[in-house]
Amino acid sequence: MELGLVTLLRTAWIAVTLPIVIASIASSKLSSFHQLVSKFAKRGKTMQPRSCKFTVPDRFFSQVYIVAVVWTTILLLTTWLYAYKMAPLTSESFHILHLASHLMGGSHIFSFHKSHLTALEHRYRIWRTVLLLLLMEAQVLSRLFETFNVSNYTPSARMHIFGYLTGLFYYIAAPLSLCCTLAPKVFKFTLNLVAEFIVKGKNQMPATEIDWCGSVNPLMKLGWRQWIGSAIFLWGWIHQCHCHASLGSLQAHAEQVDDYVIPTGDWFEIVSSPHYLDEIVIYAGMVVASGGGDLTVWLLFVFVVANLGFAAAETHKSYLSKFENYPRNRFASIPFLY
Numbered sequence: 001m002e003l004g005l006v007t008l009l010r011t012a013w014i015a016v017t018l019p020i021v022i023a024s025i026a027s028s029k030l031s032s033f034h035q036l037v038s039k040f041a042k043r044g045k046t047m048q049p050r051s052c053k054f055t056v057p058d059r060f061f062s063q064v065y066i067v068a069v070v071w072t073t074i075l076l077l078t079t080w081l082y083a084y085k086m087a088p089l090t091s092e093s094f095h096i097l098h099l100a101s102h103l104m105g106g107s108h109i110f111s112f113h114k115s116h117l118t119a120l121e122h123r124y125r126i127w128r129t130v131l132l133l134l135l136m137e138a139q140v141l142s143r144l145f146e147t148f149n150v151s152n153y154t155p156s157a158r159m160h161i162f163g164y165l166t167g168l169f170y171y172i173a174a175p176l177s178l179c180c181t182l183a184p185k186v187f188k189f190t191l192n193l194v195a196e197f198i199v200k201g202k203n204q205m206p207a208t209e210i211d212w213c214g215s216v217n218p219l220m221k222l223g224w225r226q227w228i229g230s231a232i233f234l235w236g237w238i239h240q241c242h243c244h245a246s247l248g249s250l251q252a253h254a255e256q257v258d259d260y261v262i263p264t265g266d267w268f269e270i271v272s273s274p275h276y277l278d279e280i281v282i283y284a285g286m287v288v289a290s291g292g293g294d295l296t297v298w299l300l301f302v303f304v305v306a307n308l309g310f311a312a313a314e315t316h317k318s319y320l321s322k323f324e325n326y327p328r329n330r331f332a333s334i335p336f337l338y
């Protein structure tokens with residue numbers, strides 16, 4: 001089951017990334033394919049009013065974030081409980097693990113051939129997964145908060161229904177990709193707990209006292225990759241909140257309700273979509289925190305880069321055609337490169 005889920009997710013990421021990559025190739029032979037993909041990807045400022053029948057209002061995307069928060073929270077809480085019950089890690093365990101890692105030459109110990117993993121390394125990986133889900137939870141919670149309180153959707157802004165469905169797919173598959181090697185075991189563990197609860201009833205269940213230190217301490221003792229990854233994530237996350245606040249305030253400067261305005265200040269002076277660049281930084285942080293050895297996490301990251309690279313190029317093009325005075329020295333999303 002574990003391999004089946006991993007293969008399914010990897011295939012899905014490749015299947016959704018490939019069309020975007022092909023559509024991004026600058027070739028006249030691919031221009032009709034590019035138009036087809038960009039029609040599906042258009043939203044808000046990049047979509048001409050009434051250019052497509054199958055659209056939903058942009059603000060409907062908040063429903064996607066509600067699903068994202070519920071799903072990520074379920075994955076996080078069940079995985080955390082599983083880690084706490086089945087993979088307790090004491091300070092001594094970390095000393096042994098770090099010593100062994102040092103003696104065996106660092107990265108060797110994190111090789112993802114399961115058969116070579118000792119029980120300790122396996123526990124370490126479980127807690128690393130909890131950390132990744134915590135980072136994802138922070139991301140989806142902030143996006144949900146922002147859609148209701150920060151973003152200012154223009155009343156006429158719409159998106160293709162395909163974009164809405166892709167968003168739903170994305171926020172189911174992304175958190176699952178961060179924990180897919182563990183998910184079947186966590187699912188079985190949770191099912192057993194629920195079955196025990198149903199059979200025995202609340203009063204017969206063994207009293208569980210949560211040791212809060214024991215449930216948080218292992219997260220504090222993970223390795224340097226997790227600390228650096230979390231720091232990169234935090235940097236992108238804070239800056240993205242800042243960018244979203246700037247975009248949310250733009251409508252106040254518009255002459256009409258439905259008007260778009262040239263964003264200015266901070267990274268907006270260098271690139272057209274710094275919030276997309278931040279999203280790439282956020283997921284790069286997750287790749288680093290994952291240890292860099294999980295192909296599924298890499299494929300998720302490649303999708304984010306391809307998808308947002310494409311969206312940034314479309315946004316940049318729409319700014320250049322909409323505003324005559326749009327600064328020509330700005331890049332789409334990666335400074336001095338793209």
Ligand SMILES: NC(=O)c1ccc[n+]([C@@H]2O[C@H](COP(=O)([O-])OP(=O)(O)OC[C@H]3O[C@@H](n4cnc5c(N)ncnc54)[C@H](OP(=O)(O)O)[C@@H]3O)[C@@H](O)[C@H]2O)c1
Nearest residue numbers: 044045058151152153154157247250260261275276279304
């Ligand atoms: N992980 C992924 O694969 C993925 C995919 C897509 C998005 N995202 C993330 O989700 C976040 C939002 O993405 P998005 O595509 O919705 O961003 P967006 O199109 O730039 O819109 C963000 C908000 O700002 C408003 N806005 C944008 N430019 C404006 C302008 N020039 N003048 C006035 N208002 C403006 C939009 O209004 P309107 O709605 O009225 O246009 C919307 O309310 C981003 O940070 C992005 O990184 C992630």
